[in-house]
Amino acid sequence: MKSSVLAILFLLLFCFSHSAQAAIWIRPSSIKQGEIIIVSGLFYAFPQGQVSPLGDCKLEYESNTYNFFPEVVDYESFNQSNGTQGFQFIARLPSTPLTATGEKHIRLNCPTGSEVFKVNILPGNFPVQNVTLSKSKNSLNATEKEQKAVQAAINTKSPNRLWDSNKVWLLPNNARRSSAYGLRRNYNGQLAENYFHKGIDFAAFTGGPITAPAKGKVILTGREKDGFVVHGNCIFIDHGQGVVSAYLHLSEISVSEGQMVEAGQLLGKVGDTGIASGPHLHFGVYVNGQNINPDPWLQFAIP
Secondary structure: OHHHHHHHHHHHHHHHHOOOOOOOEEEOOEEEOOOEEEEEEOEEEOOOOOEEEHHHOEEEEOOEEEEOEEEEOOHHHHHHOOOOOOEEEEEEEEOOOOOOOEEEEEEEEEOOEEEEEEEEEEOOOOOEEEEOOOHHHHOOOOOHHHHHHHHHHHOOOOOOOOOOOOOOOOOOOOOOEEEOOOOEEEEOOEEOOOOOOOOEEEOOOOOOEEEOOOOEEEEEEEOHHHOOOOOOEEEEEEEEOOEEEEEEEEEEEOOOOOOEEOOOOEEEEEEOOOOOOOOEEEEEEEEOOEEEOOHHHHHOOOO
């Protein structure tokens, strides 16, 4: 994990010291399941001599297509040049515990040509957890309204990065952790197929405060009484460029859809609404619609 993040930090330092890149930078080249790969640069020069700005290109990875976002890396240069210098293009490619391990290919598709780059996915080594639910909660399934609203939220891709990439995300709650990201689960003795725990659980008491880990915009507030029977009272925040955070099973919601929130701002209170075996906060992070490991975001500054 630490070597992966050090590679990302090296990438940031490189980008700040080079206003124009003739190459594409893929860091890290090896990740564990649940981590992300960052692809950045200004333009790409193909071996035949053609050059394409990365903003005109797309990436194909694991049967999905990803766009580049413009990212300012030197605001002084960017402002003095009226937006023609001091920036790069960046894309974030997610993986999950269900991503197959081994060598993977990332294809860069540009108007002037295409190129393939190799990366490696390492096992995340996620354990199995036994969970006992009451009969009433074990039989619950997400409503159609709930499914559509959550899918729309986690697939939000607004153009501007809102979080400060020079700062580590704050913990949304200070309670001890009761479940880690990526766990497989036996519910009442039966393994949940194609399932992994999509976040970190904080074993907080009912009414404990939940705060925003980084700046963002509230894009969904769901309530159990309105059909959110699985997620319970929940909040989803758009942090920009395909990064979304989720907060589930709340007892109270203190923000409204469309509201901008700052790091450390109160979002709501811990509860056990929805499918929950007891009071806790479930905190998840999504990148381009895929649920990824929140831990690196809580330990290191992620671009």
